[in-house]
Amino acid sequence: MNSIESVSRLQMSRRGFLGALGAAAAIPLLAACSPGGAAGGGGGAGGGGGAGTIKFWDMPWGQANYSRAGKDLIASYTPAAGLGAASYQSIQWNNYYQTFSSAIASNTGPAVSSGSGFQAFQFAEAGKIAYADRVVDALKKSGSYDDFLPGVFDALRTGQGQVAIPWQMDLRVLWYRKSLLEKAGVDVPTDWASFLSAGKALKKIGVVGFATGAGSGFNLGGHAIVSMMINNGGGMFDPEGNPDLVTDRNIETLEFFNEMVSEGIIDPAAVSYTSENLLTQWKDRKAGMGINTPGWNASVGDTENDVLVGEPLVSPNGTKGSLYYVNNLMMYTATPNQEASEAFLEWYVDNMKTYWQQKVITAIPVRHSIADLPEFQENAQNVKIVDVWQPISQTYSARSTSSFGALAAVDGGQGMQTFSQTVLAGKSNPKQTLTTFQAAIESLMKKKS
Amino acid sequence: MNLTLVLFVVPSVLLLILLNAYPLAFGLNQSVRDGSLLDDGQFVGLANYTNALTSTAFWEAARFTLIFTVVGVFGSWIVGLGLALLLRTRTPARGLFKVLLLLPWVVPIVVSSTAWNWLVATPSSPVPQLFEALGWGTPLFLADPTLAAITVCIFKVWVSFPFMMMMSASALASVDPVVYEAARMDGASPRQQFTQITLPLVARSTYISWILMTIFCVNDFPTIYLLTGGGPVNATTSLVVLAYRSVFQNFETGSGVAIAFLMTAVLVAVSVVLYRQIRKVDTA
Numbered sequence: 001m002n003s004i005e006s007v008s009r010l011q012m013s014r015r016g017f018l019g020a021l022g023a024a025a026a027i028p029l030l031a032a033c034s035p036g037g038a039a040g041g042g043g044g045a046g047g048g049g050g051a052g053t054i055k056f057w058d059m060p061w062g063q064a065n066y067s068r069a070g071k072d073l074i075a076s077y078t079p080a081a082g083l084g085a086a087s088y089q090s091i092q093w094n095n096y097y098q099t100f101s102s103a104i105a106s107n108t109g110p111a112v113s114s115g116s117g118f119q120a121f122q123f124a125e126a127g128k129i130a131y132a133d134r135v136v137d138a139l140k141k142s143g144s145y146d147d148f149l150p151g152v153f154d155a156l157r158t159g160q161g162q163v164a165i166p167w168q169m170d171l172r173v174l175w176y177r178k179s180l181l182e183k184a185g186v187d188v189p190t191d192w193a194s195f196l197s198a199g200k201a202l203k204k205i206g207v208v209g210f211a212t213g214a215g216s217g218f219n220l221g222g223h224a225i226v227s228m229m230i231n232n233g234g235g236m237f238d239p240e241g242n243p244d245l246v247t248d249r250n251i252e253t254l255e256f257f258n259e260m261v262s263e264g265i266i267d268p269a270a271v272s273y274t275s276e277n278l279l280t281q282w283k284d285r286k287a288g289m290g291i292n293t294p295g296w297n298a299s300v301g302d303t304e305n306d307v308l309v310g311e312p313l314v315s316p317n318g319t320k321g322s323l324y325y326v327n328n329l330m331m332y333t334a335t336p337n338q339e340a341s342e343a344f345l346e347w348y349v350d351n352m353k354t355y356w357q358q359k360v361i362t363a364i365p366v367r368h369s370i371a372d373l374p375e376f377q378e379n380a381q382n383v384k385i386v387d388v389w390q391p392i393s394q395t396y397s398a399r400s401t402s403s404f405g406a407l408a409a410v411d412g413g414q415g416m417q418t419f420s421q422t423v424l425a426g427k428s429n430p431k432q433t434l435t436t437f438q439a440a441i442e443s444l445m446k447k448k449s
Numbered sequence: 450m451n452l453t454l455v456l457f458v459v460p461s462v463l464l465l466i467l468l469n470a471y472p473l474a475f476g477l478n479q480s481v482r483d484g485s486l487l488d489d490g491q492f493v494g495l496a497n498y499t500n501a502l503t504s505t506a507f508w509e510a511a512r513f514t515l516i517f518t519v520v521g522v523f524g525s526w527i528v529g530l531g532l533a534l535l536l537r538t539r540t541p542a543r544g545l546f547k548v549l550l551l552l553p554w555v556v557p558i559v560v561s562s563t564a565w566n567w568l569v570a571t572p573s574s575p576v577p578q579l580f581e582a583l584g585w586g587t588p589l590f591l592a593d594p595t596l597a598a599i600t601v602c603i604f605k606v607w608v609s610f611p612f613m614m615m616m617s618a619s620a621l622a623s624v625d626p627v628v629y630e631a632a633r634m635d636g637a638s639p640r641q642q643f644t645q646i647t648l649p650l651v652a653r654s655t656y657i658s659w660i661l662m663t664i665f666c667v668n669d670f671p672t673i674y675l676l677t678g679g680g681p682v683n684a685t686t687s688l689v690v691l692a693y694r695s696v697f698q699n700f701e702t703g704s705g706v707a708i709a710f711l712m713t714a715v716l717v718a719v720s721v722v723l724y725r726q727i728r729k730v731d732t733a
Contacts, residue, residue: 097486097697098486098697101485101486101487102486104487105486105487105488122487122700123487126485126487126488128487214680214681215570215591215677215678215680216674216675216676216677216678216679216680217674217678218678267571267572268572268589268592269570269571269572269589269591269592270592271589271591271592271680271681271682272570272589272591272592272597272677272680272681273570273571274566274570276563276566277566277570277571280571281571284573286573408700409698409699409700412698413694413698413699414506414679414683414694414698414699417678417679417680418680418682418683421680421681421682422682425592425681425682444699
């Protein structure tokens with residue numbers, strides 16, 4: 001109370017007041033924006049790596065004991081003569097990109113790291129990535145290359161070279177709750193028409209047919225829409241990598257979404273749903289179907305084999321497809337020894353199966369040998385994702401074959417959120433919505449070029 | 450003697466340079482470049498400022514920021530002052546009420562936004578269910594653009610009124626009860642006492658609380674971002690959310706910092722006006 005009284009009685013000079021005010025308003029944001037200002041322990045926390053040591057940074061990709069398994073794995077690395085050892089540093093997902101950016105900008109970043117989606121492309125365009133073509137050659141020579149699933153290397157290649165090595169995958173697949181479909185008296189849908197029928201039947205029993213969300217910090221709605229666009233033979237880019245959204249296939253997809261909203265198959269509140277809202281909907285058995293990530297059955301807490309992966313739908317044009325991300329392992333130009341980085345990375349991709357053997361990760365592997373492990377084969381849903389969904393999935397850059405850094409801004413940016421919320425609201429004019437989104441992407445790409 | 454004085458001043462000056470001048474200069478430099486989080490980029494002059502000022506997104510965000518701030522400042526002030534006046538009376542368990550009323554301010558915003566999300570987000574949330582039970586339909590508080598804007602503003606008032614209550618309570622405590630006694634003897638009605646005595650005597654504190662709350666509202670990121678993320682379809686995107694998106698989602702540091710500087714300029718202008726009011730009160 002006294003302090004408040006003293007504030008109210010404070011005698012301030014105008015100049016002093018304005019100075020304090022300006023600083024108070026500007027400093028937090030500006031400090032956060034500074035390339036060197038949001039280190040979050042990045043470069044300085046290199047895990048005790050000394051001179052010549054390869055610093056490996058890794059995010060917690062799996063369960064709580066994942067980082068421990070990672071640390072143990074790196075500790076078991078024995079470098080060839082003359083090459084440095086490796087150290088392990090776990091980087092939290094929260095603000096990870098800022099952590100990497102500030103560390104790399106100040107040359108205190110890692111020599112090798114894992115990373116999601118388009119991180120390697122962004123850093124490659126900034127000249128911070130050491131291309132992995134020699135690692136690819138080494139993997140080809142050793143025979144490991146042929147063990148990787150088809151298409152995963154291509155997803156990480158640009159005109160300049162291989163920006164990263166595949167590490168695991170994140171796909172968007174169709175999930176359904178078996179008991180609710182049975183209750184609604186419908187079969188598991190196989191194409192858009194049967195999906196619509198199933199959705200209507202689910203609606204009649206008070207269940208959402210296409211459960212998704214596009215609320216604060218939640219991109220699933222956008223991913224679901226792009227997945228369906230790809231499923232229909234559309235996508236966001238032409239084969240040359242130019243934005244190409246206003247196509248018949250994409251318009252048809254958005255019309256399908258409009259129909260799902262008008263039929264009540266998509267929850268009208270989905271526009272604002274966070275991941276927690278969606279999870280609650282599934283747990284409460286109010287969601288019958290929806291596009292989601294691998295491991296969704298575990299997130300929902302399904303122990304009765306009731307939440308299952310469906311078949312990829314056949315679009316009205318006879319096509320199949322979905323969206324996937326190839327998470328990857330990348331090398332940086334700031335390394336004590338490039339040869340040591342490459343040797344470490346080659347060793348790492350040949351030994352990363354331990355995460356699946358120890359069951360500290362449920363992600364979809366990029367290697368046949370890992371997918372064939374008994375520990376992985378125990379999970380029938382994940383096996384189905386590898387067998388059925390991976391071969392038909394495409395990256396964000398579909399219909400182009402190569403990715404680029406601006407996709408990160410497209411994926412997580414304001415344009416995508418506005419687009420997905422507009423579509424899920426169901427009142428959009430498809431052509432106009434796609435034109436607006438295309439303009440937003442072109443603007444982003446122009447600024448990044 | 451002079452050297453001693455200089456030595457005393459040097460640490461403060463260094464701190465000021467380090468904490469105020471350097472970030473300000475660094476930010477100004479970024480705002481005239483087309484950089485990202487990774488590199489400083491090229492010098493682009495005032496392009497980031499002109500781009501911001503000519504973009505629809507900026508003015509839509511500015512409009513929402515204005516509404517959010519006006520509702521946030523005056524809504525929380527009215528509720529806070531009302532409660533402060535109420536708590537001045539001999540209410541039973543007054544201390545307990547004070548503690549309970551402080552909770553919205555004390556509880557971390559992450560917790561309160563999660564609670565509000567649970568209350569209003571889905572058709573089966575308690576508040577929409579209550580509306581349905583009353584026959585008012587099932588409003589989508591966070592999915593409808595207008596309702597989302599209203600919800601965020603109400604949330605801000607709920608979070609902020611305890612601060613205003615404390616400011617008002619401390620100001621009211623400094624008013625001599627004899628003044629009211631004299632007014633009553635002169636036949637002043639309760640309304641006249643409030644408008645002719647209470648409001649003028651707490652004016653200085655009120656203006657200060659308005660200045661502070663204006664700064665809190667304009668710079669408020671978590672209240673909006675945690676509840677709606679700026680949506681649906683940008684309906685609750687304020688300038689600070691827009692700046693955040695520019696920097697951390699679109700990776701355009703220059704644009705984001707330029708928006709932050711424009712915000713600061715407006716804040717300073719508003720604060721100068723309010724500060725002048727304080728001086729008027731002081732000299733009256």
